[in-house]
Amino acid sequence: MKRLFLVLALLSAGIGFYSCTPEPHFDNVPVITFESISKNTKLDGFGNKTDSLVIAVKFQDGDGDLGVSSTLKEDSLLYKTTYNYQVRTFRQVKGAPVEISQTISNSGNFPRLRDDNKIGPIEGTLSRAILIYPGTVPKNDTLSFKIKIMDRARNVSNEISTTQVVVNQ
Template identity: 45%
Template sequence: MRNLFKLFVLFFLAVSFTSCYKEPNFDLKPNLEFQEIQKEVRIDIFTAANKDSVVIGVKFQDGDGDLGLTESEKSAAQENNDYNYLVKSFRKKNGVFTESNSLISLSGYFPRLKNDDKVGPIEGILYYTVEFPHPFTPRNDTLKFEVQVKDRSGNLSNKVETSEVVLNVSRL
């Protein structure tokens, strides 16, 4: 009898805890929040020159979880430069940031964040890397970035701005 009572209490607690979990109710439009920016100096394997590898971390939430592309979806998107990770850079000059006009786009693609096709909320941190070879980057170049993502339904997230980062730092 005692074992039956313990089993009943255990079952009751298990049901109680599982019924308390509420699935988050995120908007279908992705939402971003700036998390962090990191810079690491690396050596380019082709030129043997230094380069700054900048990693941008953004926290994301999406109500239906349709973030990211499969390889075949990415191939189709590349034909039209239809990026799902949109990046603009802003260069600091005389204390003022202005949009940087680069010939090479910093935008790109990120893979699917859910492997199944189930519709449902998803959240986490998305990391994206941009590289700046020192031979093509002005010394002590101060940049910040504006980031936006697009889901597979075409919904654009809000735009977030990173903190500033100094590239190609001269060493005395």
């Protein structure tokens, strides 16, 4: 009986040991990877086709300080000029990507991702919608995007490139 109890105790301890997963270790500078880009076409109120692109990127951050701090007011100059989700847009011109500037920026701010005030690793997926307004790019234009994110400590991630997508078809 004692022997059975000892075997069960050791088995339980072994299962318990292997079921605990250690906390991952990520660098405090965010790292992102491209996950996907999808397109949804709808008619606007004037009967024009409008493309909405949703870009998803995976992220990892060692100290979890991603997203706009609640102390940063939406009407502050810093909030309006320093974006934590930075997007550059490219068109294919004669087979080569050429960066285009737009009157409406695709960059912006995403909210704080961790609300428990703990410091530690965080990972997940950020998805952001980008609208392609009629007349802003030619019909059947091929676009791609380069994206990077910034944490509250102003650490800037690597820059990723999306796959190409045809818009205004």
